[in-house]
Amino acid sequence: MNEERLVTQITPKSEDFSRWYVDLIRRAELADYAPMKGMMVIRPYGYAIWENIQRLLDRRIKASGHVNAYFPVFIPESFLRKEMEHLKGFAPEVAWVTHGGDDELEERLAVRPTSEAIIGHMYSKWIQSWRDLPVLINQWANVVRWEKVTRPFLRTTEFLWQEGHTAHETYEEAQEETLRILQMYREFVETELAIPVIYGRKTDREKFAGAEATYAIEALMSDGKALQMGTSHNLGQHFARVFDIKFEDRNQKLQYVWQTSWGVSTRMIGALVMSHGDDSGLVFPPQVAPIQVIIVPISIGNWKESVLPVARKLKDALQQAGCRIHLDDRAEYTPGWKFSEWEMRGVPLRLEIGPRDVKNNQVIAVRRDNKEKIALDMNGIEGRVEEMLATIQKSLFDRALAFQKENTREASNYEEFKKTIEEKRGFIRALWCGREACEAKIKEETMATIRVIPLDQEKDLAGRCVCCGQEASTLAYFARAY
Amino acid sequence: MNEERLVTQITPKSEDFSRWYVDLIRRAELADYAPMKGMMVIRPYGYAIWENIQRLLDRRIKASGHVNAYFPVFIPESFLRKEMEHLKGFAPEVAWVTHGGDDELEERLAVRPTSEAIIGHMYSKWIQSWRDLPVLINQWANVVRWEKVTRPFLRTTEFLWQEGHTAHETYEEAQEETLRILQMYREFVETELAIPVIYGRKTDREKFAGAEATYAIEALMSDGKALQMGTSHNLGQHFARVFDIKFEDRNQKLQYVWQTSWGVSTRMIGALVMSHGDDSGLVFPPQVAPIQVIIVPISIGNWKESVLPVARKLKDALQQAGCRIHLDDRAEYTPGWKFSEWEMRGVPLRLEIGPRDVKNNQVIAVRRDNKEKIALDMNGIEGRVEEMLATIQKSLFDRALAFQKENTREASNYEEFKKTIEEKRGFIRALWCGREACEAKIKEETMATIRVIPLDQEKDLAGRCVCCGQEASTLAYFARAY
Numbered sequence: 001m002n003e004e005r006l007v008t009q010i011t012p013k014s015e016d017f018s019r020w021y022v023d024l025i026r027r028a029e030l031a032d033y034a035p036m037k038g039m040m041v042i043r044p045y046g047y048a049i050w051e052n053i054q055r056l057l058d059r060r061i062k063a064s065g066h067v068n069a070y071f072p073v074f075i076p077e078s079f080l081r082k083e084m085e086h087l088k089g090f091a092p093e094v095a096w097v098t099h100g101g102d103d104e105l106e107e108r109l110a111v112r113p114t115s116e117a118i119i120g121h122m123y124s125k126w127i128q129s130w131r132d133l134p135v136l137i138n139q140w141a142n143v144v145r146w147e148k149v150t151r152p153f154l155r156t157t158e159f160l161w162q163e164g165h166t167a168h169e170t171y172e173e174a175q176e177e178t179l180r181i182l183q184m185y186r187e188f189v190e191t192e193l194a195i196p197v198i199y200g201r202k203t204d205r206e207k208f209a210g211a212e213a214t215y216a217i218e219a220l221m222s223d224g225k226a227l228q229m230g231t232s233h234n235l236g237q238h239f240a241r242v243f244d245i246k247f248e249d250r251n252q253k254l255q256y257v258w259q260t261s262w263g264v265s266t267r268m269i270g271a272l273v274m275s276h277g278d279d280s281g282l283v284f285p286p287q288v289a290p291i292q293v294i295i296v297p298i299s300i301g302n303w304k305e306s307v308l309p310v311a312r313k314l315k316d317a318l319q320q321a322g323c324r325i326h327l328d329d330r331a332e333y334t335p336g337w338k339f340s341e342w343e344m345r346g347v348p349l350r351l352e353i354g355p356r357d358v359k360n361n362q363v364i365a366v367r368r369d370n371k372e373k374i375a376l377d378m379n380g381i382e383g384r385v386e387e388m389l390a391t392i393q394k395s396l397f398d399r400a401l402a403f404q405k406e407n408t409r410e411a412s413n414y415e416e417f418k419k420t421i422e423e424k425r426g427f428i429r430a431l432w433c434g435r436e437a438c439e440a441k442i443k444e445e446t447m448a449t450i451r452v453i454p455l456d457q458e459k460d461l462a463g464r465c466v467c468c469g470q471e472a473s474t475l476a477y478f479a480r481a482y
Numbered sequence: 483m484n485e486e487r488l489v490t491q492i493t494p495k496s497e498d499f500s501r502w503y504v505d506l507i508r509r510a511e512l513a514d515y516a517p518m519k520g521m522m523v524i525r526p527y528g529y530a531i532w533e534n535i536q537r538l539l540d541r542r543i544k545a546s547g548h549v550n551a552y553f554p555v556f557i558p559e560s561f562l563r564k565e566m567e568h569l570k571g572f573a574p575e576v577a578w579v580t581h582g583g584d585d586e587l588e589e590r591l592a593v594r595p596t597s598e599a600i601i602g603h604m605y606s607k608w609i610q611s612w613r614d615l616p617v618l619i620n621q622w623a624n625v626v627r628w629e630k631v632t633r634p635f636l637r638t639t640e641f642l643w644q645e646g647h648t649a650h651e652t653y654e655e656a657q658e659e660t661l662r663i664l665q666m667y668r669e670f671v672e673t674e675l676a677i678p679v680i681y682g683r684k685t686d687r688e689k690f691a692g693a694e695a696t697y698a699i700e701a702l703m704s705d706g707k708a709l710q711m712g713t714s715h716n717l718g719q720h721f722a723r724v725f726d727i728k729f730e731d732r733n734q735k736l737q738y739v740w741q742t743s744w745g746v747s748t749r750m751i752g753a754l755v756m757s758h759g760d761d762s763g764l765v766f767p768p769q770v771a772p773i774q775v776i777i778v779p780i781s782i783g784n785w786k787e788s789v790l791p792v793a794r795k796l797k798d799a800l801q802q803a804g805c806r807i808h809l810d811d812r813a814e815y816t817p818g819w820k821f822s823e824w825e826m827r828g829v830p831l832r833l834e835i836g837p838r839d840v841k842n843n844q845v846i847a848v849r850r851d852n853k854e855k856i857a858l859d860m861n862g863i864e865g866r867v868e869e870m871l872a873t874i875q876k877s878l879f880d881r882a883l884a885f886q887k888e889n890t891r892e893a894s895n896y897e898e899f900k901k902t903i904e905e906k907r908g909f910i911r912a913l914w915c916g917r918e919a920c921e922a923k924i925k926e927e928t929m930a931t932i933r934v935i936p937l938d939q940e941k942d943l944a945g946r947c948v949c950c951g952q953e954a955s956t957l958a959y960f961a962r963a964y
Contacts, residue, residue, distance in 0.1 A: 032604065032607070032608075034553070034554045034600070034604070035558065035561075035600075035603060036554060036556055036558060036591065039554040039556065040554075041551070041552070041553050041554065041604055042551060042552040043551055044549035044550065044551045044619060047549075047550050047551045047552055048549070048550070050552075051550065067526035067529075067530070068526065068529050068530070068533060069523065069524060069525055069526045069529045070523070070524040070529055070532075070642065071516070071523050072516045072518060072521040072522070072523065072640055073555075073593075073624055073626065073640055074518055074521065074577075074626075074639075074640070076517065076518060079517075091583065091584075092583040092584065093583060094582075094583060095556075095579045095581070095582050095591075096579060096580065096581040096582075097577045097578060097579050097580075097593065098578065098579075098580045098581065099577070099578040099580065099590075100576075100577050100578075100628035100639075101573065101574040101575060101576060101628045102573075102574065108581075109518065109577075111555075111579065111593070118516070118517075121517060122514065122516070122523055125514070126514075131814075137526060141624070142555055142623070142624065144555065144556075146582035146583045157556075157582075158554055158555055158556070160552065332613075
């Protein structure tokens with residue numbers, strides 16, 4: 001192995017973003033292709049990110065009063081059929097189980113594409129009275145959607161996610177929950193993944209099958225395309241009517257419950273790669289990085305006797321302080337090779353330690369995000385490393401935010417809109433008449449879709465639809481998206 | 483609601499153990515039946531136990547050098563067919579996906595009953611050299627086995643588990659790993675679940691399809707039947723040959739790797755119910771209890787003003803100290819009803835607080851395991867509660883161990899064996915000739931199977947097979963089992 005091998009295995013980001021993405025994911029061992037079309041294996045280095053995401057998000061889900069549960073992976077076909085709108089949305093994507101052992105099943109079972117139907121059925125048994133409400137349940141699970149075009153983490157036949165499913169006494173409570181979760185997702189993604197998002201409502205065309213309204217957070221990847229990072233749905237009483245989820249209200253009257261559902265998935269790992277990565281490889285924010293600090297001993301002279309024991313002590317001290325740290329003490333690789341390797345793997349901070357550093361009671365710290373080098377005194381190094389990790393986390397967010405702002409443009413007419421999308425990508429803030437015809441025309445002609453309609457519209461909003469020139473009813477964010 | 487309702491919903495344990503088990507699981511809201519045959523929903527109160535099990539076991543899995551990953555839920559039929567012995571073991575239990583959307587698949591996909599086949603395939607791509615070994619990967623996942631007779635947690639069509647899959651350079655290393663995991667499981671189950679186990683090797687008849695040797699931990703439920711709690715398999719080079727997992731060894735020669743696999747599942751929750759539960763309901767060991775301490779305010783007089791604020795402060799203080807605690811402040815239920823309700827739900831420690839206790843700066847603590855009552859001074863209560871929880875954890879283990887010892891008997895001839903199994907159940911330690919004919923005969927005539935062959939056989943072991951009377955080759959533990 002040498003540095004050349006490393007370079008030749010990854011297409012430069014500037015040359016071909018798509019190939020860079022896939023090369024990097026495989027070379028860094030985040031994931032690998034499974035032998036079944038459209039499926040992937042999440043390898044330990046990638047799964048460690050998912051574990052960090054789970055831990056940090058699950059804490060927020062629980063802090064807001066939700067509890068976890070587990071519902072079956074199979075859903076009878078008749079349950080999906082009860083809800084035709086929902087089924088139509090998912091039918092082309094459902095994997096069907098038809099046999100159990102040698103026996104053909106009387107009724108086909110869907111491998112869950114999402115769990116509204118089975119959870120709705122169970123809620124109809126569990127909910128009797130207003131005293132049983134709200135029900136605030138979340139599930140961490142695998143789901144399957146038979147996709148034609150797939151890409152690791154972004155769109156795969158099977159993926160991992162969490163799906164929240166809540167039931168409430170009133171529409172207002174359900175709407176409040178829907179928006180509370182939207183804000184929870186926004187705060188989580190910006191704080192932990194260091195990815196700034198825009199958020200708002202989806203158009204009817206883009207909303208979830210069966211929802212009254214869908215809200216989403218959307219981020220801009222570094223190639224200028226948008227990525228939906230999470231959705232929160234106000235389901236109204238739609239599923240409650242279909243699955244007969246009724247409760248006796250405070251006036252002893254039977255009412256249908258009001259529901260929400262919401263989810264984020266392993267797609268977030270793809271977003272991390274595409275938001276922060278560069279030509280040297282991955283760049284992970286410290287909060288979710290599988291390894292936060294890599295120690296590379298400079299292997300010259302009698303390093304095994306002089307340097308290695310000090311490096312080991314340093315590793316133990318930082319580990320003790322709660323740091324996710326690794327010491328690369330392999331003798332068969334050069335320090336230079338290790339520098340490139342761990343840069344490629346996106347470790348936020350590298351600590352180099354050689355014989356001279358040992359003498360000077362210091363290490364050389366190198367930031368992954370801007371490659372800045374500084375010497376750190378060994379005394380009190382735990383605090384300094386913690387500070388540097390916090391600085392890197394903030395810098396990554398600031399950089400991504402600056403990129404997002406630079407790449408959010410206005411367009412006042414259709415020619416400008418088309419030119420901007422074609423030449424610059426990014427988000428376009430523009431006025432829209434609210435008609436699906438314009439939305440469809442824009443998508444067909446520019447491949448851009450309405451990502452979200454912002455929640456807080458400027459009060460003095462007035463003007464003309466960017467597409468048809470008729471009076472506009474709303475402001476919208478457009479982009480080409482994954 | 484009243485206490486009568488509570489009592490009438492659960493069949494007494496002494497009357498019908500099986501119905502008691504199922505009634506209790508549903509009434510305590512650990513799980514509910516799903517509308518699909520053989521499937522269940524794990525409700526929040528039950529899932530919280532699984533989360534505790536995951537957290538405590540995952541810590542041990544990682545501390546022993548393993549990392550987590552995620553492999554696809556679908557396995558192509560040809561992969562299972564490559565390994566006929568393995569397929570024969572699982573074929574009758576496999577759920578088959580035949581359609582993706584409207585299209586029939588060219589090849590059927592199995593919903594994973596276990597993941598040796600797909601993981602073996604991936605390992606053949608990942609492992610090249612002895613430097614890549616050992617590979618120590620674990621997966622937390624759902625699996626599906628089409629079962630004819632099911633029972634919540636013990637045997638369901640879908641269940642949750644962890645499955646470890648490791649690859650090693652030598653047979654010795656694989657064997658060492660197999661036994662290390664067996665001991666890890668034993669220590670985990672005894673320490674955290676407070677369930678004593680016996681452990682050892684399975685007979686060829688009872689071993690995992692495709693394994694060289696299967697080792698298991700087995701516990702005795704309180705009805706005298708045994709339950710397999712976890713298994714660890716030495717797979718030899720069996721799957722390596724089938725899936726061509728080769729590495730260049732230290733002498734530059736190509737060799738097949740040596741593998742292990744091992745798992746425990748949500749079945750453990752069933753074991754908790756059947757090991758510790760009594761006629762009043764569930765009894766959970768504090769280490770895995772969803773709620774460790776329940777505070778019940780005595781709702782008399784102006785309790786909302788006098789007692790409730792003190793109860794709230796107590797709750798906050800204990801929560802701060804790391805205790806999983808709940809304050810039942812519902813006004814619509816009596817203290818007596820709440821006592822029974824939380825006893826039924828297995829909360830290890832109850833703290834009662836009334837106006838007089840407030841005056842005396844104390845609470846009344848009631849242990850779930852032996853119903854012992856003592857007054858605790860409010861000063862330093864965090865430490866006292868922690869001590870009591872540790873005492874309860876230990877007492878539950880000691881009680882279960884005493885039960886196991888009382889119900890482990892010897893049998894020197896077949897008449898004695900049959901009489902003991904029929905009248906007393908429990909484990910029987912007996913000599914065996916090692917022939918499958920005797921093993922089969924015993925099973926047919928007594929419904930008892932060999933649970934394990936202990937690892938450390940007494941050196942001076944000599945005698946005759948309990949079944950045929952011929953010379954014995956080994957000591958074995960027999961029992962009727964779930």
